[in-house]
Amino acid sequence: MSTDIKRRRLRTIEVEGKVMPQSSQVSQAKQPKVIVAIPCFNTESFITDVVSKAKKYVDQVIVIDDGSHDSTAEAARAAGALVISHGTNRGYGKAIKSCFEAAKANAADVLVILDGDGQHNPDEIPKLLTPILRGEADVIIGSRFLAKKRSMPRYRKFGIDVITFLWNFSSKVEVSDAQSGFRAYSKKIFETFSFSERGMSISIEILEKARRSRAIIKEVPISCLYAPSTLNLKAIRHGLSVALSVVRVRLKNYPAQVEQR
Numbered sequence: 001m002s003t004d005i006k007r008r009r010l011r012t013i014e015v016e017g018k019v020m021p022q023s024s025q026v027s028q029a030k031q032p033k034v035i036v037a038i039p040c041f042n043t044e045s046f047i048t049d050v051v052s053k054a055k056k057y058v059d060q061v062i063v064i065d066d067g068s069h070d071s072t073a074e075a076a077r078a079a080g081a082l083v084i085s086h087g088t089n090r091g092y093g094k095a096i097k098s099c100f101e102a103a104k105a106n107a108a109d110v111l112v113i114l115d116g117d118g119q120h121n122p123d124e125i126p127k128l129l130t131p132i133l134r135g136e137a138d139v140i141i142g143s144r145f146l147a148k149k150r151s152m153p154r155y156r157k158f159g160i161d162v163i164t165f166l167w168n169f170s171s172k173v174e175v176s177d178a179q180s181g182f183r184a185y186s187k188k189i190f191e192t193f194s195f196s197e198r199g200m201s202i203s204i205e206i207l208e209k210a211r212r213s214r215a216i217i218k219e220v221p222i223s224c225l226y227a228p229s230t231l232n233l234k235a236i237r238h239g240l241s242v243a244l245s246v247v248r249v250r251l252k253n254y255p256a257q258v259e260q261r
Helices: 003-009 047-054 072-078 091-104 122-133 154-168 187-192 202-212 233-251
Strands: 014-015 020-023 035-042 060-065 083-087 108-113 139-143 185-188 215-220
Touching: 003 020, 035 047, 035 072, 035 091, 035 122, 035 139, 047 060, 047 072, 047 122, 060 072, 060 091, 072 083, 091 108, 091 187, 091 202, 108 122, 108 187, 122 139, 122 185, 122 215, 139 202, 154 202, 154 233, 202 215, 202 233
Parallel strands: 035 060, 035 108, 060 083, 139 215
Antiparallel strands: 014 020, 108 185, 139 185
């Protein structure tokens, strides 16, 4: 964990005229445990760097290997991550569910989720962590549209704009990036919610349940790198599928699960 983050999270007390860090010898409040969970599928080229950078800011890094055919799991372990393997590819929705389950199983107080393919910059983790640690929010979204510099392909931006519009429509709680995979969650979010969506629409399901439960949702600007790509039939089908899922999720009757502050 970086020195800067440690300073923010480590309280000090005065002992015999000296400022001393609290330790097991002195009564102290429990410091929040922060875990990064990284859903992965065939990301051996990137995962070592992602895990190594993420470790500077958190207490534990967990990689969810969603049935990769390459050496993603081995590379993640070598970099110092705890690896949870699905064995077979179960999809993004199941990988995110495993992130939440791993956070609970490992007694996390804050969970950060980011992609393992190099799109997200782990050095931006503190941006998402700070509002959660201060108690200012329950969900922090790393928004690709609040950053000054953007490198997103136009067809991707159009698709995300449509999905975000559908989620924002007729709502008092609005966001600029409903599909961002770079997020931070407070303990009461990942300990309370359960999910049914299997694909990318789980990102919407999480936000919808949080919004209906009156959880506090905020955004911070992040950067994002994209590999060269072009619009194809698969991308069109994927976009349409997620857009329809947004409508379906919004029409579902989810019970409130988190008390309003």
